[in-house]
Amino acid sequence: MGHHFELRKDVELAATPEQVWEAIATGPGIDSWFMGRSEVEPGEGGRTRLTLAGHVEEATITAWEPGKRLADRTEPAPDGTFMAMEYLIEGRERGSTTLRLVQSGVLGDNWETEYEAMAVGWDMYLGTLAAYLTHFSGRTAAPVSAFRPSVGGADRAWTAVTDAFGVAGPLAEGDRVRFTVAGLPPIEGVVDLAGLPTYVGVRTPDALYRFLHSSAERGDALVLGHHVFAVGQDPAQAERAWQDWLDALPLG
Missing domain, CATH: 3.30.530.20 (START domain)
Known part of the structure; x- marks a missing residue:
């Protein structure tokens, strides 16, 4: 019903x-x-x-x-x-x-x-x-998505993401992060959203990066939903690069 x-x-x-x-x-x-x-x-x-x-x-x-x-x-x-x-x-x-x-x-x-x-x-x-x-008022972004199911739970997912960011301890708003995604320019920014254990956001001068973990009932997935404002970046190529990055994380 x-x-x-x-x-x-x-x-x-x-x-x-x-x-x-x-x-x-x-x-x-x-x-x-x-x-x-x-x-x-x-x-x-x-x-x-x-x-x-x-x-x-x-x-x-x-x-x-x-x-x-x-x-x-x-x-x-x-x-x-x-x-x-x-x-x-x-x-x-x-x-x-x-x-x-x-x-x-x-x-x-x-x-x-x-x-x-x-x-x-x-x-x-x-x-x-x-x-x-x-x-980013007055600008528009290219959406970039990636998805990985069955990641072994929220704790494991966020540990892997935090390690990739080069941050010691739980992620918090204001943390500075720097990391690389093969095939893309180095990413440097600040954690601007920290809704753990469900989501984390990173803002850079040319993007809003969003990382979301779904519950076990919804597939225990780590989902990336980014908004890239950089001019000249190929969204399809960026999406492949982020999917490869996500697939390479040490998860379930």
Whole structure:
């Protein structure tokens, strides 16, 4: 039996409502902070498409008020599950904006695990949105993804990532990291998100790197979802390089 749910999140953003709208209502804007690759057909009745790991999820836009409100909804699956998203934008003083997100719908039998994953995942993605608008406003990124299942649990995954970063002890916001990925320029940056044991983010002058561990119920996977702003870098080549890096980590 399906389970109805509603999830709410707020985030304060150092950006104008127009800048926030561009980030949430266009494909290139969404690609600069969210997972996968997105396409948006503007206007009420238009379609949104999210492509991730070869899977495409489509939704219909149910509200389109530029600078104020955006909503969409997927078609119900045979088991009755569906997802609806609503973004509410409210301008503040000094060019800042409050973004309110409401995600609702019907989840399947494993709804508790799904709900927890979405709640924590949104903390990472909204933190990435804030970093994008603060540090890369006016630019768009190429999304780069990699995936490795069955990594032997969160502790083992983060130990391997921490060692690769050259950091002693648990990762914390503000830590400086330097590491290499074969075929790419050396990476030097700062840990800007530390939501362990689920996610870690590293910001460099030309990228937002995101590392996410899923629970055992969701495949015990280490997932990379990066946003590369560097001009001239081939996304396909970068994706291969990161997959090789991930596959080489001493995990399960």
